[in-house]
Amino acid sequence: MAQLWGGRFTKETDKLVYNFNASISFDKKLVKQDITGSKAHVAMLSKQDILTKEEGEVIQKTLDEILEEVLSGKLEITDEYEDIHSFVEANLIERTGDTGKKLHTGRSRNDQVALDMKLFTRDEIDETDELLKGLLNTIFQIMKDNLDTIMPGFTHLQKAQPVTLAHHMGAYFEMFKRDRDRLKDTKRRLNLCPLGSGALAGTTYPLDRDYTASLLGFDGPTLNSMDSVSDRDYLIEYLSDLSLIMMHLSRFCEEIITWNTNEYRFVDIDDSYSTGSSIMPQKKNPDIAELVRGKTGRVYGALMSLLTVMKGIPLAYNKDMQEDKELSFDAFDTAKGCLALFDGMLKTMKFNKENMRASAAKGFTNATDAADYLVNNGVPFRDAHSIIGRLVLYCIEKEKSIDELSLEELQNISDVFKEDIFEAVNLKTCVDKRLTIGAPGKQAMEKVLNIYSEYLKK
Incomplete structure (x- = not known):
C-alpha cells in the first residue's frame, strides 16, 4: 500500500480501512491536473531557489514522461496507491530517487487536491460551454428556418395563442444563453489559485504564489489559506x-x-435517435429524450449530496470532502453526454409544419384576436369576451375553427362582425401584428435573430 505518510504510525492500516479511505479508484481522473499543478509548483520552487535548476528540470521531465505513459496506456494507475497524488509521487521517486522526494516541498495534499479539482472543474466548464454553444447554433438555425411556421403557444398545456416555431425555440435559446452566462460567472469566481496554502496555514518556505497562479492561468492566489483548502x-x-x-x-x-x-x-424523431418495441412492431420510442429527462435527477442528486456533505464541516479540511468527487465526476459526464445527444437529436429532427398550423387553428388560438376585433369596433372588452366564448362553443359543436365559419354564422352571434374579420383572425396576421421586441411577429423575431447572430460570433 503506497502511502505518503507513515512515520507517525507503528501499525499497518487495516485493509478494509485502507480501501474505505482510498480515493484512487475515482481521483485517477485528475492525473493530468495533478501533474500540471506539480510542474507549476516545481517551476516556482526552482525560481525561488528552493530547488536547484537541475533538480527542477529532472522532476519536470520525469513528470511529463509519467503523464505520457499513463495517457498511452503504458503505465497503469492501480489501487496499490491511496490516491492520485501518491501514484504520481511514488512513480517520480522510483525514477529520480531523492530528487523526486523534494517535489512536495511547501505543499500539502490539502492544497494539492484543491488545486486539482479547480483545474479539472475549470476544464469541464469550458467543455460544457462549447457543447452549449453548439446547441445554441442548432436552435438558431431552426429559428431562422421557421419564422413563418405557425404553431400553438400553450399555457396550462392548453392551446392559448398562435406563435411560430422560431419564437418557441427562442425561449430555449434564452434559457441556454443564461446557462452560458452562469458558467462564465462560476469560472470567474473559481479562478483563484489555492496552491501554496499548505494544509491550512500556509508554509514557511518563500513561495511565490502569484507566479504559480500565473503559470496555471489563474487570476491570482487565494487570500485565506484556511478557506482555500x-x-x-x-x-x-x-x-x-x-x-x-x-x-x-x-x-x-x-x-x-x-x-x-x-x-x-x-x-x-430521426431513426438514429429512436428505438422500437420488443413486442409492438408499430412503436418508435423517443428514448433519448426520455433518458435525458430521467438523468436530470441524477445530476440533481450530485448537487444535493455535496450540499449535504459540506453543511456541517468545520474549518479547515476534513476527510468528508473526499466525497466531492465521485458524484461530481458522474454529473459532469452525464450533463455533457446529454447535451451532445440532445443536440444530435434536435439537428436530425423533422418538424411537421402543417400539423402545427392545423393544431393552432383547431385550438382557437386566434380567439383573443377575435375579441380584440370586437373591442376595436366599439364592443366593451367584457362583452367581447362573452361573445367570443359563445363563438368558440358554436365552433366546437360544428367542429370548425373560427376562420372556417361563414360571415353569416359569425353575424348570427354578433352583428359587429364584418368581412374584415377573416383577415383579423388569420393566424399569420395574429402572429405578425405582435411587433414588440420579444414577441413572435416576424419583424420582432428578425431583430432578435440579428442579436443572436452577433452573440454567437463571440
Whole structure:
C-alpha cells in the first residue's frame, strides 16, 4: 500500500480501512491536473531557489514522461496507491530517487487536491460551454428556418395563442444563453489559485504564489489559506449550473416527447435517435429524450449530496470532502453526454409544419384576436369576451375553427362582425401584428435573430 505518510504510525492500516479511505479508484481522473499543478509548483520552487535548476528540470521531465505513459496506456494507475497524488509521487521517486522526494516541498495534499479539482472543474466548464454553444447554433438555425411556421403557444398545456416555431425555440435559446452566462460567472469566481496554502496555514518556505497562479492561468492566489483548502463553493456552483442546464434540457425533452405522440405529430424523431418495441412492431420510442429527462435527477442528486456533505464541516479540511468527487465526476459526464445527444437529436429532427398550423387553428388560438376585433369596433372588452366564448362553443359543436365559419354564422352571434374579420383572425396576421421586441411577429423575431447572430460570433 503506497502511502505518503507513515512515520507517525507503528501499525499497518487495516485493509478494509485502507480501501474505505482510498480515493484512487475515482481521483485517477485528475492525473493530468495533478501533474500540471506539480510542474507549476516545481517551476516556482526552482525560481525561488528552493530547488536547484537541475533538480527542477529532472522532476519536470520525469513528470511529463509519467503523464505520457499513463495517457498511452503504458503505465497503469492501480489501487496499490491511496490516491492520485501518491501514484504520481511514488512513480517520480522510483525514477529520480531523492530528487523526486523534494517535489512536495511547501505543499500539502490539502492544497494539492484543491488545486486539482479547480483545474479539472475549470476544464469541464469550458467543455460544457462549447457543447452549449453548439446547441445554441442548432436552435438558431431552426429559428431562422421557421419564422413563418405557425404553431400553438400553450399555457396550462392548453392551446392559448398562435406563435411560430422560431419564437418557441427562442425561449430555449434564452434559457441556454443564461446557462452560458452562469458558467462564465462560476469560472470567474473559481479562478483563484489555492496552491501554496499548505494544509491550512500556509508554509514557511518563500513561495511565490502569484507566479504559480500565473503559470496555471489563474487570476491570482487565494487570500485565506484556511478557506482555500476547505472551499468547495465553486464545485457546488458548477453542479447548480449543470442542474439548471439539465432542467432546461428536461423541459425541452418533455415537449419533444409530447410533440412526438400520435395525438400531436408535430415532430418526427430521426431513426438514429429512436428505438422500437420488443413486442409492438408499430412503436418508435423517443428514448433519448426520455433518458435525458430521467438523468436530470441524477445530476440533481450530485448537487444535493455535496450540499449535504459540506453543511456541517468545520474549518479547515476534513476527510468528508473526499466525497466531492465521485458524484461530481458522474454529473459532469452525464450533463455533457446529454447535451451532445440532445443536440444530435434536435439537428436530425423533422418538424411537421402543417400539423402545427392545423393544431393552432383547431385550438382557437386566434380567439383573443377575435375579441380584440370586437373591442376595436366599439364592443366593451367584457362583452367581447362573452361573445367570443359563445363563438368558440358554436365552433366546437360544428367542429370548425373560427376562420372556417361563414360571415353569416359569425353575424348570427354578433352583428359587429364584418368581412374584415377573416383577415383579423388569420393566424399569420395574429402572429405578425405582435411587433414588440420579444414577441413572435416576424419583424420582432428578425431583430432578435440579428442579436443572436452577433452573440454567437463571440
